[in-house]
Amino acid sequence: MELMEKIETTELMEHVKSAVKIFKLLISNGELNKREYAFLYSEYLETEVQEVLSIFEEEFECKILNFEDTLYLVPNISSQIIGIQPGELRRYFGSSATNKDVYLGYYIMMFIFYQFYSGKNKDPKKTDFIQINHLIDQLDERFERLRKMSREEIEHLEEVYSVNLASCIDIWMNLLVDHESRRKTKVKIIESVVKILEENNLAYIVENQIRTTKKLDILMRQYYLNAERVAQINEAFERGDL
Known part of the structure; x- marks a missing residue:
């Protein structure tokens, strides 16, 4: 009896060790694929390790997601632990950046996702790339329209969607499109947003075009587009509320 208990305890510890190794790697890299980590991937398939x-x-x-022989670690929409917090993102927007700059970055990031993944067909991805100058034109149009709303209307939208619209409008509409001597311009803000995505292997810029990675395509199609918060924001962009 004691021997059986020892065997069971040993097996349990091996499963725990495997789970810790997998989670540690996911925390570090954000993903784990079968090709590079065949043993750990096979360990993940064990029911006890998944438990x-x-x-x-x-x-x-x-949440740990398994798609096309690759494990992905994604924070819950409301995560305060693994999800990136505003204070951590200020460094991307310059030494004098405030949380208001980060909120504008969040808005631009959400709009980029909307532009890529708001298709109504079977595949929600509706474009392979977004031209930065075209993105600026679209943001100009949206913020100009929002700026014409009353303060009460803006406050209502902020409450409904938990988006700091007033500061986003104010910052964006007072920026130049681009300037060699300015640290903060519309182009640089967008580049900073994509830099955040690039460091998480989600998107990148090539020849003034924003392009998505396979990782982002999978996560959006298989996970985030089903989240209530993402659906709410996309519908708001569709209606013109944001």
């Missing part, structure tokens, strides 16, 4: 990882998911407010 341990499910505890990590709950405690760390995240």
Whole structure:
């Protein structure tokens, strides 16, 4: 009896060790693929290892997704643990950046996602790239329209969508499109947003075009587009509320 208990305990510890190794790698890299980590990937397929990882998911407010022989670690929409917080993002927008700059960055990021993944067909991805100058024109148009709203209307939209619209409008409409001697311009703000995405292997810029990675395509199609918060924001962009 004691021997069986020892064997079971040893097996449990091996499953825990495997789960810890997998989670540690996911925390570090954001993903784990079968080609590079064949043994750990095979360990993940064990039911007992997944049971341990499910505890990590709950405690760390995240989700481990398995698509096309690759594991992805994604934070829950409301995660305060693994999700990137405003204070961490200020460095991308310059030494004098405030949370208001970060909120504008969030808005631009949401709009970029909307531009890529708001298709109504079977595949929600509706374009392979976005020209930066075209994105600026679209943001100009949206912020100009929002600027004409009353303060009460803006406050109502801010409350409904939890988006700091007033500061986003104010900052964006007072920026130059681009300037060699200016640290903060519309182009540089967009480049900073994409830099955040690039460091998370989600998007990148090539020849003034924003392009998405396979990782972002998979996560949006298979996970985030089903989230209530993302659906709400996309519908708001569609209606012109944001």
